[in-house]
Amino acid sequence: MSRSKTLFEKALKLFPGGVNSPVRAAFKPYPFFIERGEGAYVYTVDGQRYIDLILGYGPLVLGHRHPYVYKKVLEQIERGWLYAAPYEAELELAEKILGHVYPNGMVRFVNSGSEATSLAIRIARGYTGRKYIVKFEGCYHGAYDYVLVSAGSAAEHFGVPTSLGIPDEISRLTLVARYNHREDVEKIFSEYGDDIAAVIVEPVIGNMGVIPPKKGFLEYLRRVTSEYDSLLIFDEVITGFRLSLGGAQEYYGIKADLVTLGKIIGGGFPIGAVAGAKEIMENITPKGKIFNAGTFNSHPISIVAGLATIEYIEENKILETLATSAEEIEKVSKEVSEEIDLNIWVNRVESLIQIFFSEGPIWTVEEAKKSDKEMYFNFHRELLNRGVMVTPSQFEALFLSSEHKEEILDTVLQSISESIKALGG
Numbered sequence: 001m002s003r004s005k006t007l008f009e010k011a012l013k014l015f016p017g018g019v020n021s022p023v024r025a026a027f028k029p030y031p032f033f034i035e036r037g038e039g040a041y042v043y044t045v046d047g048q049r050y051i052d053l054i055l056g057y058g059p060l061v062l063g064h065r066h067p068y069v070y071k072k073v074l075e076q077i078e079r080g081w082l083y084a085a086p087y088e089a090e091l092e093l094a095e096k097i098l099g100h101v102y103p104n105g106m107v108r109f110v111n112s113g114s115e116a117t118s119l120a121i122r123i124a125r126g127y128t129g130r131k132y133i134v135k136f137e138g139c140y141h142g143a144y145d146y147v148l149v150s151a152g153s154a155a156e157h158f159g160v161p162t163s164l165g166i167p168d169e170i171s172r173l174t175l176v177a178r179y180n181h182r183e184d185v186e187k188i189f190s191e192y193g194d195d196i197a198a199v200i201v202e203p204v205i206g207n208m209g210v211i212p213p214k215k216g217f218l219e220y221l222r223r224v225t226s227e228y229d230s231l232l233i234f235d236e237v238i239t240g241f242r243l244s245l246g247g248a249q250e251y252y253g254i255k256a257d258l259v260t261l262g263k264i265i266g267g268g269f270p271i272g273a274v275a276g277a278k279e280i281m282e283n284i285t286p287k288g289k290i291f292n293a294g295t296f297n298s299h300p301i302s303i304v305a306g307l308a309t310i311e312y313i314e315e316n317k318i319l320e321t322l323a324t325s326a327e328e329i330e331k332v333s334k335e336v337s338e339e340i341d342l343n344i345w346v347n348r349v350e351s352l353i354q355i356f357f358s359e360g361p362i363w364t365v366e367e368a369k370k371s372d373k374e375m376y377f378n379f380h381r382e383l384l385n386r387g388v389m390v391t392p393s394q395f396e397a398l399f400l401s402s403e404h405k406e407e408i409l410d411t412v413l414q415s416i417s418e419s420i421k422a423l424g425g
């Protein structure tokens with residue numbers, strides 16, 4: 001019996017479903033136990049090596065244990081790893097992030113993307129004095145009550161579009177529209193407009209596979225929120241420092257009122273952040289009356305790792321390289337599937353990419369759900385057999401790192417090509 005299997009049997013007795021976050025259980029018949037990660041690879045306790053295209057579901061844009069990040073983290077460890085008091089590096093990361101994402105704005109560092117979006121929602125409610133928020137079906141903003149309504153990602157994968165344990169009174173404050181369906185938003189605003197604190201959106205959905213915005217959709221959200229004095233929250237936990245250094249705001253040329261960040265800005269350590277205009281952000285405690293606090297807020301290890309990651313991305317133009325690699329994945333997948341007459345659809349924005357087994361285009365969550373998920377799972381299996389690990393869930397994205405260099409990328413392309421052919425045959 002493999003060691004992973006033995007360990008998973010033990011894990012099933014210790015953790016509900018054997019894991020500590022649901023998507024980890026989507027590997028069948030059981031997930032691998034990882035021994036270590038290095039560069040583009042993870043190594044399992046059973047001695048297998050995989051090219052990792054999951055990369056912690058996004059944070060590891062420089063791959064595992066990147067030497068530059070490693071050095072900065074060790075230097076910080078030498079100085080102690082928790083102060084719960086101000087220190088200089090947090091100013092450096094704040095200046096770096098604001099410079100790209102919200103010039104002249106302010107930021108609050110928290111510990112996860114979920115904390116960031118929940119704080120952004122509280123800020124919007126506190127600032128506007130209103131109670132409703134609008135979210136989109138299939139957009140995932142974290143694992144808490146206000147946004148676990150028609151959430152994508154793991155909730156979708158396991159067929160739990162919402163969660164037990166959330167009182168109706170709370171769910172009712174979250175109005176759900178279909179992404180890329182402007183008419184839904186119009187209808188909601190015509191009915192509730194003056195009571196809507198904010199619209200929260202993943203500017204490109206990265207939690208339903210990848211779904212880009214239709215032309216004019218984000219612009220419309222900006223217009224309607226301004227018209228009704230509601231705030232527009234861009235949840236850039238995935239798109240931040242990925243679509244461009246300034247994230248989706250820069251990429252699409254739209255300024256949100258609040259931006260939530262996570263993943264990449266912690267370089268693989270836990271982090272979240274809310275950035276926005278001073279006038280709004282100054283309402284957070286201790287300056288204002290919208291409460292936020294945290295023992296681990298602005299954790300020194302996450303801050304120095306994030307700073308190192310962003311510095312490295314800037315200096316080495318990593319985002320451009322990743323986008324080129326993703327473009328190659330798109331090209332090869334399309335060419336091979338055409339060759340063997342298999343229907344696939346690739347959605348890609350810069351390096352953010354996912355492949356769907358679908359006859360038609362995927363612009364909406366309904367279309368994503370109709371794609372052939374079993375075929376996608378088999379694609380994941382075929383890739384694993386060739387030493388490449390992509391998420392087993394159709395509703396996550398593929399991720400690339402700076403360490404997926406030429407030879408490794410060639411192996412990925414070759415494996416994708418062979419896997420698609422195996423599925424078609």
Ligand SMILES: Cc1ncc(COP(=O)(O)O)c(C=O)c1O
Binds near residue numbers: 057113114143
């Ligand atoms: C867009 C988006 N927002 C928020 C979150 C929640 O972040 P975290 O898992 O760090 O709480 C995620 C996580 O995948 C995400 O993709």
